[in-house]
Amino acid sequence: MNLDSFFADHWKDIETDRLARYEEMFQWRDGQRSLLGPADLQPGQRVLDLGAGPGFFALGIAGIVGEAGAVDGVDINARFVTDANARAARFDHVNFHLLEDHRLPFEAGTFDRAICKNVLEYVPDLHASLEELGRVLKPGGRVHIIDSDWGFVIVEPWGKDTVDRFFQAAAPAFREPYVGRRAAGALASAGFGEIEVTMVPIVDREGMGLSVLTNMASYIHTFGTLADAEVKQLMAQARDGIGDGSYLFCLPQFLVTGTVS
């Protein structure tokens, strides 16, 4: 394991149990429409989904733009691309492509919208990726970033200091763990205009957030940045909290849009 490239490597090669968690976590849910609001998606638009994963979100977008529009998903994980193309087999207007690096296999000015959901925290060079998105967008086209900020999480009953230590211990899994707060500035520096920032609070008391915590725990185990016994005890405390009502998981999503002039 190379700690310096783990943020990319762990997406190219995904263990079976983590893959199974992603299949569940990334399902399209109607509530996700609110995450897309500022993108102002319209029927007939051509949309790029950067880091499309198993393809559920791109298929949700395809339902919004309709068959008069089109969706292209791109990802660095070959298995995701194959599975997503299989899921989209009956839709001529949805296609998924494998990426080798930040360069996108499309002509300049191809897309009306570019969506990046929980992806830019992993790209090796945020500025280069945003410039590349700007290249493939049409003039007036809009990029819409949906992302977390791992310094902005609540997990009860852990308390703030423990949450900070836990996510700090998992931080090498991300190239940019604080991308939520940085996205607007990064768009400005990549030349986008009309930048808008809103937030959608994801609040969970039922245990949905445990998948996120389990992934973090597996990264922490790999990095050896916290003792296994402590992580095990924290995970048990969170699980028990669902039963006794003390559990609360909150991970706001930053929604950040910018327009190509």
Ligand SMILES: C[S@@+](CC[C@H](N)C(=O)[O-])C[C@H]1O[C@@H](n2cnc3c(N)ncnc32)[C@H](O)[C@@H]1O
């Ligand atoms: C947290 S998942 C989000 C998947 C999907 N966007 C969703 O929300 O359902 C992150 C995705 O980004 C992809 N990814 C990671 N680094 C990438 C890069 N440099 N370029 C494109 N995709 C990348 C991963 O393979 C993975 O599918």
